[in-house]
Amino acid sequence: xxxxxxxxxxxxxxxxxxxxxxxxxxxxxxxxxxxxxxxxxxxxxxxxxxxxxxxxxxxxxxxxxxxxxxxxxxxxxxxxxxxxxxxxxxxxxxxxxxxxxxxxxxxxxxxxxxxxxxxxxxxxxxxxxxxxxxxxxxxxxxxxxxxxxxxxxxxxxxxxxxxxxxxxxxxxxxxxxxxxxxxxxxxxxxxxxxxxxxxxxxxxxxxxxxxxxxxxxxxxxxxxxxxxxxxxxxxxxxxxxxxxxxxxxxxxxxxxxxxxxxxxxxxxxxxxxxxxxxxxxxxxxxxxxxxxxxxxxxxxxxxxxxxxxxxxxxxxxxxxxxxxxxxxxxxxxxxxxxxxxxxxxxxxxxxxxxxxxxxxxxxxxxxxxxxxxxxxxxxxxx
Numbered sequence: 001x002x003x004x005x006x007x008x009x010x011x012x013x014x015x016x017x018x019x020x021x022x023x024x025x026x027x028x029x030x031x032x033x034x035x036x037x038x039x040x041x042x043x044x045x046x047x048x049x050x051x052x053x054x055x056x057x058x059x060x061x062x063x064x065x066x067x068x069x070x071x072x073x074x075x076x077x078x079x080x081x082x083x084x085x086x087x088x089x090x091x092x093x094x095x096x097x098x099x100x101x102x103x104x105x106x107x108x109x110x111x112x113x114x115x116x117x118x119x120x121x122x123x124x125x126x127x128x129x130x131x132x133x134x135x136x137x138x139x140x141x142x143x144x145x146x147x148x149x150x151x152x153x154x155x156x157x158x159x160x161x162x163x164x165x166x167x168x169x170x171x172x173x174x175x176x177x178x179x180x181x182x183x184x185x186x187x188x189x190x191x192x193x194x195x196x197x198x199x200x201x202x203x204x205x206x207x208x209x210x211x212x213x214x215x216x217x218x219x220x221x222x223x224x225x226x227x228x229x230x231x232x233x234x235x236x237x238x239x240x241x242x243x244x245x246x247x248x249x250x251x252x253x254x255x256x257x258x259x260x261x262x263x264x265x266x267x268x269x270x271x272x273x274x275x276x277x278x279x280x281x282x283x284x285x286x287x288x289x290x291x292x293x294x295x296x297x298x299x300x301x302x303x304x305x306x307x308x309x310x311x312x313x314x315x316x317x318x319x320x321x322x323x324x325x326x327x328x329x330x331x332x333x334x335x336x337x338x339x340x341x342x343x344x345x346x347x348x349x350x351x352x353x354x355x356x357x358x359x360x361x362x363x364x365x366x367x368x369x370x371x372x373x374x375x376x377x378x379x380x381x382x
Contacts, residue, residue, distance in 0.1 A: 002299040004066070011063075012070045015049070019078035027079045030205040031350065036085050037205065038119065038161055045116025050090045054098050058106065059114050065240070065302040069247045076251025080354040081205035083248050088157040089113065091244050093120025093166050095237040096183065100225040109164060109185060121162035121188075123153040123211055131367050133168070133231065134178050138213060140169035142220070147171070147184060149192075149216040159209025160195045162188045167213075172228050183230035185222045192216040202353030238362070240305060242315040245362040246298045249319075249326035249355065253291045256326070256333040256351045260284060263337055274336070283336060287329050294322040313375040316368040323358040323365060330355045 004012065022043075030037055044050050053068040054060025068091070075083035094113045097106050097120075112118030129135035138151030149169055159165070165186045173180030186193065192215050198208045225233040261284055264274040274280045297318040304311035330351040334341040341348040359365050 002066075002296070002303065004070075008066060008070060011067060012074060015071055015074040016077075018047075019074050023075065023078040023082055027082075027205070027347075027350075028345075030079070030082070032204075034204050036158075036161060036207045037082065040082065040086070041089065041116030041119055043116070044086065045114060050086070050094065050116055051114040052090070054094065054110075054114065058098055059111055060098070065243065065305045066299065068244055069250075069299060069302045072244050072247040073251045073254070076248040077255050078251075079205060080248050080252050080351075080358075081203040083251060084203055084206045085158055087241075087244055087248065088122055089120045091241055092122035092237065093158075093162075093164065095240070096122070096166055096224055096234050097185075099237055100183070100230065100233045101185075102223075105185065105221065105224065113164070118163045119158055119161055119188075121156055121158035121165045123156045123159065123165050123167045125155045126151065126153055129175075131364055133181065135175045136168055136170050136181055136231075137175055138167070138169045140167075140171045140182060140184060140218070142171070143217075145220050147218045147220060147222075149184070149186070149213040149218060151213055153211040153213075155198070156209045156211055158207055159211050160197050160207045164188065165193075165211070166224060167211075168231055178232065180228045181231040182227050183224040183234055184218050185224055186216065186218050190216055190218070201356070202350070203357060204353075239312055239315060242319040242362045242368075243298060243301045243305060243311070245358060246294075246301075246315075246319040246322040249322040249358045250291070250295050250298055252351050252355050252358075253294060253322070253326045253329045256329040256348065257284075257287050257291050259348050259351070260287060260333040260336045263340075280336065283332055287332055290325045291329060294318075294325040298322050313372060313380050316363075316371045316375075319362060320365050320368040320372070323355070326351075326355040326358060 048061040049071055051060035052063045052071055056062045072083050072087055075086060097110045097113060113120050126137060140147040140149050165188055167184050167186050169182055169184055170180055171182040192213060194212045196210045198210055200208055224230050264280050267274045301311050301314035301318040304314050333348045334352050337346060337348050340346055
């Protein structure tokens, strides 16, 4: 079990206090409105939390993978939908700019991301390109000092509110090849870019959008990384995202266990508390065990990343186990609540709706299983 340092424990307590005071009381309101509380971006920026994991030399707040995991786990415990928007903004958009973008592009765009004055998004998925990035069709054709973008993107978190969208586009070759895929930083209000909000089962406060590009002109200096190689260069950022995406599952899992435990201790049935029933006690024990196992795997992967050790397979295992544990935990919490848990005023129904998408995001769990098998076939062992 990971032993946090005194500084890490203090940071965890600070984020938990913020989440309990500034997010949790408003979650139902944000859920019903279906709009992201965008004022959280500059508020978290002023606290330095959007820059956690980014070197101070680049304007970040320092810290590393463990601190990032703490941040997203605590935010997700209060609202996974809120945590998802911050994760995409800080880790995917901010991480790509910090790690891959040229110094000039990074210095011009990263400060706005870190302060929260600029909202970031990462546009990857397309109608015919989900887990298979080689099928990317959105084209970026060179025209003098610019690129002209045509095509569509689907399921883009922050897509409808982003001021800056990092767009994965094909700059050469044909679909079916990982080569020829670049990343361009596109302003959200660029002429020819239209955005449509998409309804979804869970994560209601988060903004999910469909983006359509029609002759969108982007200056060539907006390339994030090298032409035809930018997506490959961003892969380490995406690989790390499996770890941080798994922390969203941990936050949901903790919320489910806490809600279930509180409920069964207070609820009386057939002349006594629910905890008088062995099946209920064993369910809480099983929930606690699964959450603890998932958390151990996620933080072990984060420790490997922090130590600059191989972490790719560990990240896949952590994401697979944590996301599926969250789904199971949310279902068990709902079951223990009975009809009460099925009501919209109950938070456990929200946990149940929110958790499933984590099994799909950052590489669907079927993809994670393939990657784990390939690692084992090459000789990887736990």
